Amino acid sequence: MRRIHFLITIFSVAVAVMALSQISVAQNRRALAEAQRITGDTFKLAVRTPKGANIYAVTQPNAAMLAAIDQGLTDLFAVARKNRYSRRLNYSDYTVFVAKADREKGADGSYSPDIAVGAAQYAGTDYDQGGYIFAAGMVISNDPAAFVIAEHKRDLKRVSDIVRFEGEHLVLYHNDRRRYSQTADHSKGGGHPILQ
Numbered sequence: 656m657r658r659i660h661f662l663i664t665i666f667s668v669a670v671a672v673m674a675l676s677q678i679s680v681a682q683n684r685r686a687l688a689e690a691q692r693i694t695g696d697t698f699k700l701a702v703r704t705p706k707g708a709n710i711y712a713v714t715q716p717n718a719a720m721l722a723a724i725d726q727g728l729t730d731l732f733a734v735a736r737k738n739r740y741s742r743r744l745n746y747s748d749y750t751v752f753v754a755k756a757d758r759e760k761g762a763d764g765s766y767s768p769d770i771a772v773g774a775a776q777y778a779g780t781d782y783d784q785g786g787y788i789f790a791a792g793m794v795i796s797n798d799p800a801a802f803v804i805a806e807h808k809r810d811l812k813r814v815s816d817i818v819r820f821e822g823e824h825l826v827l828y829h830n831d832r833r834r835y836s837q838t839a840d841h842s843k844g845g846g847h848p849i850l851q
């Protein structure tokens with residue numbers, strides 16, 4: 656009897672694990688669909704950074720780009736720990752969509768690959784370009800933790816900064832919901848870095 660009970664326990668754990676992994680597959684699929692809807696890009700490539708973050712891209716990111724993404728997450732985790740946050744501090748917790756840039760230069764002429772996204776709450780503000788705004792990055796999904804950035808050919812320090820900054824919203828969502836709500840919408844003021 657004891658052995659049967661043991662087998663039943665193993666079986667129910669296996670069923671629970673399968674159910675959980677199906678939920679996460681569905682959530683990942685939803686995040687991918689949302690990223691494609693927002694950017695108009697098709698993310699055909701799935702790779703991992705050396706430290707284990709999940710990357711979906713239009714064209715193969717080079718080693719320097721992947722290292723810059725890892726560096727941004729390293730910076731994010733360090734500042735999160737400083738603020739005594741402990742949840743979602745693994746590289747594999749994060750999914751980064753690397754989209755085609757919709758512009759290469761900012762208004763001041765500097766190299767600034769950004770993506771155009773619907774203006775939504777930014778309509779009528781200084782950000783508004785006529786129904787859309789240019790963003791360096793944007794959170795796609797809080798759970799799984801996913802955001803989009805644009806392809807960069809140089810200034811990879813900028814990539815690390817954007818990763819750290821978008822990641823701030825996700826760390827706050829999972830660790831400090833009140834602070835998350837206060838800082839999530841930049842049209843109400845405030846920018847990055849949020850965490851010091």
Ligand SMILES: [Zn+2]
Nearest residue numbers: 820821824841
């Ligand atoms: Zn932000």
